[in-house]
Amino acid sequence: MPQQQMTEEQAKALQEKLKNMSPEELKEFQKKQCIFCQIIDGKVSSKKIYEDDICVAVLDINPANPGHLLLMPKEHYQIMPMIPDEELAHLSMVAKALSHAMLKVLKAEGTDIFIANGIAAGQRAQHFMVHIIPRKQGDKLPLDIPQKDLSPEEISAVKKVVQEKINTIFKIKKSAVEIEEKEPIKEETEAEKEEKEIEELETIEKKDVKKEKKPKKKSVKKKAEKKQPNQKSKSESDSSQKKKKKPKKNESEEGGIGLDDIARLLK
Amino acid sequence: MTETCVFCQAVKGQAKVERIYEDDKILAILHPRPASKGHVLVFSKKHYNILEQIPDFELGDLFKKLNKISIAAFEGVKAQGTNIIIQNGVAAGQEIPHVCVHIIPRNENDGLNFQWQPKQLTEEEMSTVELTLKKEAEGIGSFQKEEKKEPVKLDKKAEKLKDDEENYLIKKLTRIP
Numbered sequence: 001m002p003q004q005q006m007t008e009e010q011a012k013a014l015q016e017k018l019k020n021m022s023p024e025e026l027k028e029f030q031k032k033q034c035i036f037c038q039i040i041d042g043k044v045s046s047k048k049i050y051e052d053d054i055c056v057a058v059l060d061i062n063p064a065n066p067g068h069l070l071l072m073p074k075e076h077y078q079i080m081p082m083i084p085d086e087e088l089a090h091l092s093m094v095a096k097a098l099s100h101a102m103l104k105v106l107k108a109e110g111t112d113i114f115i116a117n118g119i120a121a122g123q124r125a126q127h128f129m130v131h132i133i134p135r136k137q138g139d140k141l142p143l144d145i146p147q148k149d150l151s152p153e154e155i156s157a158v159k160k161v162v163q164e165k166i167n168t169i170f171k172i173k174k175s176a177v178e179i180e181e182k183e184p185i186k187e188e189t190e191a192e193k194e195e196k197e198i199e200e201l202e203t204i205e206k207k208d209v210k211k212e213k214k215p216k217k218k219s220v221k222k223k224a225e226k227k228q229p230n231q232k233s234k235s236e237s238d239s240s241q242k243k244k245k246k247p248k249k250n251e252s253e254e255g256g257i258g259l260d261d262i263a264r265l266l267k
Numbered sequence: 268m269t270e271t272c273v274f275c276q277a278v279k280g281q282a283k284v285e286r287i288y289e290d291d292k293i294l295a296i297l298h299p300r301p302a303s304k305g306h307v308l309v310f311s312k313k314h315y316n317i318l319e320q321i322p323d324f325e326l327g328d329l330f331k332k333l334n335k336i337s338i339a340a341f342e343g344v345k346a347q348g349t350n351i352i353i354q355n356g357v358a359a360g361q362e363i364p365h366v367c368v369h370i371i372p373r374n375e376n377d378g379l380n381f382q383w384q385p386k387q388l389t390e391e392e393m394s395t396v397e398l399t400l401k402k403e404a405e406g407i408g409s410f411q412k413e414e415k416k417e418p419v420k421l422d423k424k425a426e427k428l429k430d431d432e433e434n435y436l437i438k439k440l441t442r443i444p
Contacts, residue, residue: 047397050404057404059397062385067396080351081338088334089327094407096326099355100319101403106396110356113318114381117337118348121373122382133383135359141383144360145352145369147300158304158344159285159297165339166288166295 036127067106071130079117108134269314274365305344310367318355346372
């Protein structure tokens, strides 16, 4: 019993310590705790198959099949949404090349690329990784994807909520409906830019008029600024940042207007 | 091939699908018979049978968008996690000969289980696999050359590419008898 109390206290102390850490310190702390970061640094021995500036691929010591590889970014990321675009793109290319190598030299008849984000998805390590698993006919791995029937109502309900999120994340506004009608995409973004410019101007004007509500207006203005130029890269970093904070709670209200209409029209 | 492919028909609008994202390169649809709510299929509009046929830069582009779509699916259905799966080849469970990426939102006790039983390999078996794969993996890196054609590129990478190419040329030279 006393031992348990100790651990509880320790846990509390640890939690307190974690709370007070800066993001950089926290990252460093996580890295120290992470066995895969140690593998990457060479502090723990492993069978490295491939390595470059961005990622490392090692043989899984508990493989699903002989040749099962774990491809990991060198940087410590817990889940896929935290990974910057360029790194993820690089990882996908390396995964493809490794899968190709398996088909060639291990005489695999197929490969599975498998990623688990979150404990509910079966993620066990705290370090993001891509499993590349060589497959042979009849090897009976449980990687078949089961299929269920959903009612049309359920499907349209799912479509509505996912569509809304996609519109928010990709910054598709009402005008985006026209994309479906084969409108050139470039025009959309220009129109969007204009919209935001006007938005920004308005907020600045308001700010000048009412100085009392200054902080609030400021944040609105910031939002408008954020969205403005360089839309693609901004939106990317935006969405990844959103994810870093608690994603479920992050019900962003911007762009919420008219999304229902979009969803309805898209049907 | 493309005439009979369901995904190609979906791209052309000949098959009824629930589109959730589309641009000039890729299409994302809801799986008509999903493993879980919010199960999304993402594939390139161009017909590729298997992963190895997709050009590197196209695959990279697909993954960048895939990441965002997976966030949308995750948040949309309020899931606790996601699985990203590519079944590459019939032996891996691929059913449609047009390579696609599955995004499967997951919740605890959702009845899905992709957990495999680990196999115990002898030290010898492990080293054989290691050597074979490692030798083949030495050739990896050429994919960056294809990436060169990609319009968006980091300066850092460009420098590295140059070096790599030089190394490659030197290697090639040494091979000439």
